[in-house]
Structures are given as C-alpha cells and as structure tokens.
Amino acid sequence: MTARTVPAAASTWVAGRLRGPRRSYPVVAVGPHAVYVDVHGDCVGVVARDAVALPIGLRTTLDRLPDIKGPVNVGQGRVWFDEYAVAVTRIVDPGVPRLGPLPAWSTPVPVDLPASALRALAAAEASAALELLGRGDGLTPSGDDVLAGWLVARHTTGRPSGEVGAAVATHAADRTTSLSATLLGRAIVGEAIPQCRDLLTALHAGAGVDGALAALLAVGHTSGAALAAGISLGLEDAA
Numbered sequence: 001m002t003a004r005t006v007p008a009a010a011s012t013w014v015a016g017r018l019r020g021p022r023r024s025y026p027v028v029a030v031g032p033h034a035v036y037v038d039v040h041g042d043c044v045g046v047v048a049r050d051a052v053a054l055p056i057g058l059r060t061t062l063d064r065l066p067d068i069k070g071p072v073n074v075g076q077g078r079v080w081f082d083e084y085a086v087a088v089t090r091i092v093d094p095g096v097p098r099l100g101p102l103p104a105w106s107t108p109v110p111v112d113l114p115a116s117a118l119r120a121l122a123a124a125e126a127s128a129a130l131e132l133l134g135r136g137d138g139l140t141p142s143g144d145d146v147l148a149g150w151l152v153a154r155h156t157t158g159r160p161s162g163e164v165g166a167a168v169a170t171h172a173a174d175r176t177t178s179l180s181a182t183l184l185g186r187a188i189v190g191e192a193i194p195q196c197r198d199l200l201t202a203l204h205a206g207a208g209v210d211g212a213l214a215a216l217l218a219v220g221h222t223s224g225a226a227l228a229a230g231i232s233l234g235l236e237d238a239a
Helices: 012-017 115-122 125-133 142-156 162-175 178-188 192-205 211-218 224-232
Strands: 003-009 023-025 028-029 034-041 040-045 057-060 072-075 080-081 082-093
Touching: 003 072, 012 040, 012 082, 023 034, 028 178, 034 072, 040 080, 040 178, 040 211, 057 082, 115 125, 115 142, 115 224, 125 142, 142 162, 142 178, 142 192, 162 178, 192 211, 192 224, 211 224
Parallel strands: 003 082, 040 057
Antiparallel strands: 003 057, 023 072, 028 034, 034 040, 072 080, 080 082
C-alpha cells in the first residue's frame, strides 16, 4: 500500500534529523495528538494541528493521529508510520528573537521545587542544573521546564547560559527523559513553544503580558507554570 503523504511544518533542525536512509527507531511516547521518536538520542515528534507546537515537532494538519500499530520509521526526509509518510513542506523558525535587556518580572505561580535550587538558578550557578534536571513527573519534569524557561530568557536577553547551560548540555541525557533532554538542548539555542515567545515579546513591548501569561499557564498540567517560573528567574538580573 502506498503511504499517504502528510505535509508538515518544522524547523531546519527537525528537518535535519530526517535525512539519511529509512530506518526503524523506538517510540518514546504516543497519543492521539502526538508521537515522539528517539532518533539517535534526539527526540522528534509528529503532532496534530491543535497540539502544543514544540520546537522538536513536525506540525501536521491532522486533527488526531492514528493508533500506532507498527514501528515508526525515519529517513528520506519523512517520518513513516501506519499509512502515513509525514514530510516537511514548510520551514518554520521556533527561535525567540533577541530582544535585549528586559525588565525584571515575577510570576506568583508556585512551583513545587527546592527553593535552594531556584535561588541557585537565579544566580546562574551550575548546581541548580544538577539539582533540577529530571526533578518531577512526566515526560517533561517541572525541574526541566524551569531550566528551559531560564535558558530561553537568557538567550533572548543576549546573555550566555554559562555554567548552567554547560551542565544541562553535559548531564541532561543521563538525568531526564530523552524528550525533555532534547527540548533543553533546543532551549539553550533559544528555541521554545510559541507561548514562551509571546510572553517574552509582550514583556519587551510592555503590553499584553497578562494575556500572554495566561496562554502559557494553560500549557500542560505543570509545564506552562514551570516555564513561566524559569523565565521569571532568568530575568531577575536582566536589566
């Protein structure tokens, strides 16, 4: 049976993971709106139209994904599963623009993480990464989401991630899920979900912050709140 080609939007980084011969790769997670595949240690996702637009995903026009009944293959510029061959037909940039210094900003959203680790993160100490990596439940633990928010905030304000970024790059693969480790790697270079970008650009413009924050908080069970907390910590000394 000939596979049905499904167009998708993705970043140049994602498109690069699809090159090479077609091979079978392990599935990290699967659901009606997303399937994530581990491709040589990097996690790549195929997502439905209404799923969160992660920077590691191929965003399709499908309302939902079919139940996966067989292996997921990657190669020849496509992700293959069941009767579908998902191909990148549009390149998008998930990067947060360089906005320069932003005003310090705080969010009252509580995050159930050690206060000592959060203080260390605000001070850009490497110990924060070691304490937060993999902390929490789910495919993207809340400790990782806080780190991702912090990394993106540092990038958009033009400040190096320093020892924290180095610790994340070195230890994430061994301390957290492959999905979360891949997202952290993209956060180091300033890539994030649109809700993070919208909050940071609203802070830069000084308008629409409440609406942008509400949209971010609506992401996932804890991810949005943790990302917001990380952004807040990343901006503590931004000005």
